[in-house]
Amino acid sequence: MEQKSTVFTATHGVMTAEVGVISGELELRTTCEEDGSLTLAITYVGAEEWYTLPGEEYRLHDPRDHEVVHRMLAAVLERP
Known part of the structure; x- marks a missing residue:
């Protein structure tokens, strides 16, 4: 198991399954x-x-892509 974490600011919010949209200084894991x-x-x-x-379930074809996918998600969630 490998974990990655990034702190970013979401000015337009991020949708969550439990509470809807959250915004501000967030951490993606x-x-x-x-x-x-x-x-x-x-x-x-x-x-x-x-x-x-x-x-739904998320799965990488190759676990070595985890770093790239994590960075891409953080960048997309932070964009204005």
């Missing part, structure tokens, strides 16, 4: 298992509660 299954979670910086991003 992606977790990739050896089989390529990917978990996406987001929280307010410093908060204890994590939320999931909507969607």
Whole structure:
């Protein structure tokens, strides 16, 4: 299992499955298992509660792509 984390500012918000749209200073955490299954979670910086991003099961064809996919997600979620 490998985890990546990035702090970013979401000015237009990020949709979560549990509470709807959240915005402000957020932290994205992606977790990739050896089989390529990917978990996406987001929280307010410093908060204890994590939320999931909507969607079905996420899976990478190659777990070595985790770094690239994580950076891409963080960039897309932060864009104005």
